Amino acid sequence: MPYFDYLPHIVLFTVGTLIGLEVSYKWHSEPFVNKKIEPIPLIIALIGGGLIVIYAPLGLLFLGFVVGMRPGYGVYETVLGILFALILWVILVII
Amino acid sequence: MNDILDLNSYIIGHVLFGDIVPYLTPFSLALVITIVVFTIFLALSKPELRSVTRFGEDVVRTTTVGKKEAKFRRFMTILCGVALIGVVTTGDIFNFTLFVSLVGITNVGIFAVVKDTHVLDAAFQYGLVMMICSLPLFGGVALILAKTGTLSLGVLAGIPGNPVLNVGRMLLLVGAVGEGALAPFFATKVEMIRAKGAPYINMMHLSSLMVFTRLIEILFIVG
Amino acid sequence: MKIQKQTKNRILAVLTTLPILIGIILNTPLVISVAILTFFVPPSTYYLGLVLMALPKSKKEEDEREKITFTGY
Amino acid sequence: MIYPAAGSMLYMLLELITAFLFGGLLLGLHRKIIARIQGRPGPPIVQHLIHTFKFYIKELTIPETSSMPLYVAIVLALSAVWVLAFLVGPVLLGPFSIIIMCYAVHKVSEHGIGLASGSPYTKMGSTRAVLSATAEMPLIVAPALVFFKTHTLVLSDIINYQILHGSLFMDLPLAAIATFILLLSKTPFNPFGIVWGKDIVSGYKTEHFGVIRGVMMFGEILGFFVLLWCFLTIFFGGIFNTPLTIMLTMIGVTIILGFICALTPMIAPYHSVMIQWIFALLALINVLFI
Structure with missing residues (x-):
């Protein structure tokens, strides 16, 4: 099996991180201070986590958005998104 | 040619040349192409202007290799490339040792015209190491010949290893390491490459690493 | 006749990218494709980069380039 | 999904692009982990890829002191060597000896890159590159042990x-550790990275920026991808032999490397060489044990 089976995953993830970086700099131009969970990235992370189980490249695009956000932002959202994906995977695939 | 096949999966071609059979595997083809490309580029490049700073002075001087000096060193570089092609394509251990010593000689030649005391000192020490190491180099080959009655790598590849061959291999290793200025003797090399003339110095490093990679293959094939 | 640097870079970029494209179309044998990729991927990325570098990114930059002539050290 | 035939040009090119993007993300992850351990937010994971593409649109200036065709050609040789190693290794599963050769030539090009510009800092970096070529020692030991054990050096047979x-x-744990040290000495910010140590500005890379730095980073x-792949395939080939498992394990190994690089200081040149020799x-x- 070739490696480029995962080319869409990698490309979409990279694109997602780039978009995330750009957009989060639009959202936050102030110095990094707050450490609370924001609603919009959380929703995106949850969508990403859900989509990973169904169609992985698209899910990675949304997760990449949260991963790639400005340094310091999007950490909790990422963790929550991955946890959600794990829970969904356990429910759908294993059980 | 079983050991050669184990190393390379297949042989592209070989030249029947009496007892000596030069052969070409994907590995030696890659080596030859690398050496040819490097030799061409190194021979075409002009030497760099070396900036030199000294403690206590607030100036940066640039020096370069003189025209006459560059000419001789370029010639030695090309010769070293030719010797390297011999090292990687030959199918006979005795030829291998001859080419390796030729590589050593050309390496000293590259540095012989540098007008710099510490470089010449280092080159002199390297020359001493080379001369000392030619004893184990040829001695190892003689041992292998005495034990097996052949020097052709194609035949040696099919002969199973035994203690005498192992001693021969160790001698060959010590000899080639000394001739190519490899790991334990690299101290002289580090002193030598402080000289000017980037392309020529780079050839020396290339030669020792190419000898090294080919040496690994030969050590695997013998025995 | 002296060819301009940008034109030369463009020609070289095309020349180094062509073998790869030809190889994809003609489906060359294994050893040849390995050789082509090894020899032509780095130079083609280099020359494509040179061409990209010389393209003006904005109008303002273009004006600046005409103004300042940096001749090196 | 229609695949191009294995061994065709398109196949190899796609593999190359995948490896490049994935390797870039891995190096970004590596940097992020180091930053996190040191208590900084750190750059985003794509930062390494962004850097590489950024350098492609930056202006290239070549120092007047440089040794001219060599200055460019040696950098192209550096990336050509890793392209060859990638094609022979992960794509075609060919002879391992070619990858050894590629590593050796990579050392030569490091040396040449430093020499060609004529700057004292790059010269220092290249002198150290020759010094640290002693790290080639695990390179002769590991294949030798693998060859004595398996009687082959062709990767598919291994x-x-x-x-x-x-x-x-299981059979060669110490050789695996030595190879791991070799892998460590090729990652950025590693304790053995005397060739690009910050005490000599950027080592042999000091004078290289613009497009040529982009090619070098490519x-x-x-190279990072190939070395990781070789380490995993030669010593763990029984467990990790599909692309998915290999890629996931690569992420794991990168995290381990990140921890090591973040927690160790840069070692002095002679000590670095000595420690690699000990391993x-x-x-x-x-x-x-064989």
Whole structure:
């Protein structure tokens, strides 16, 4: 099996991180201070986590958005998104 | 040619040349192409202007290799490339040792015209190491010949290893390491490459690493 | 006749990218494709980069380039 | 999904692009982990890829002191060597000896890159590159042990051997550790990275920026991927032999490397060489267990 089976995953993830970086700099131009969970990235992370189980490249695009956000932002959202994906995977695939 | 096949999966071609059979595997083809490309580029490049700073002075001087000096060193570089092609394509251990010593000689030649005391000192020490190491180099080959009655790598590849061959291999290793200025003797090399003339110095490093990679293959094939 | 640097870079970029494209179309044998990729991927990325570098990114930059002539050290 | 035939040009090119993007993300992850351990937010994971593409649109200036065709050609040689290693290794599963050759030539090009610009800092970096070429010692020990064990150096046969007899890590643990040290010495910010130490500005890379730095980074990313792949395939080939498992394990190994790089200081040149020698000699002890 070739490696480029995962080319869409990698490309979409990279694109997602780039978009995330750009957009989060639009959202936050102030110095990094707050450490609370924001609603919009959380929703995106949850969508990403859900989509990973169904169609992985698209899910990675949304997760990449949260991963790639400005340094310091999007950490909790990422963790929550991955946890959600794990829970969904356990429910759908294993059980 | 079983050991050669184990190393390379297949042989592209070989030249029947009496007892000596030069052969070409994907590995030696890659080596030859690398050496040819490097030799061409190194021979075409002009030497760099070396900036030199000294403690206590607030100036940066640039020096370069003189025209006459560059000419001789370029010639030695090309010769070293030719010797390297011999090292990687030959199918006979005795030829291998001859080419390796030729590589050593050309390496000293590259540095012989540098007008710099510490470089010449280092080159002199390297020359001493080379001369000392030619004893184990040829001695190892003689041992292998005495034990097996052949020097052709194609035949040696099919002969199973035994203690005498192992001693021969160790001698060959010590000899080639000394001739190519490899790991334990690299101290002289580090002193030598402080000289000017980037392309020529780079050839020396290339030669020792190419000898090294080919040496690994030969050590695997013998025995 | 002296060819301009940008034109030369463009020609070289095309020349180094062509073998790869030809190889994809003609489906060359294994050893040849390995050789082509090894020899032509780095130079083609280099020359494509040179061409990209010389393209003006904005109008303002273009004006600046005409103004300042940096001749090196 | 229609695949291009294995071994065709398109196939190899796609593999190359995948490896480049994935390797870039891995190096970004590596940097992020180091930053997190040191208590900084750190750059985003794509930062390494962004850097590589950024350098492609930056202006290239070539120092007047440089040795001209060599200055450009040696950088192209560096990335060509890793392209060859990638094609022979992960794509075609060919002879391992070619990858050894590629590593050796990579050392030569590091040396040449430093020499060609004529700057004292790059000269220092290249002198150290020759010094640290002693790290080639694990390179002769590990393949030798693998060859004595499996009687082959063709990668596909090594993988088959491991599928039949179990991973080589069980038989050659010390050789695996020596190879891991070799891998460590090629990652950025590592304790043995005397060639690009910040005490000599940026080592041999000091004078290289613009497009040529982009090409250099392209080669380095591929090199990181190939070395990781070789380490995993030669010593864990029995367990990790599909792309998915290999890629996931690569992420794991990168995290381990990140921890090591973040927690260790840069070692002085001679000590660095000495420590790598100690690990190589330890690997030689492994001969007794075969």
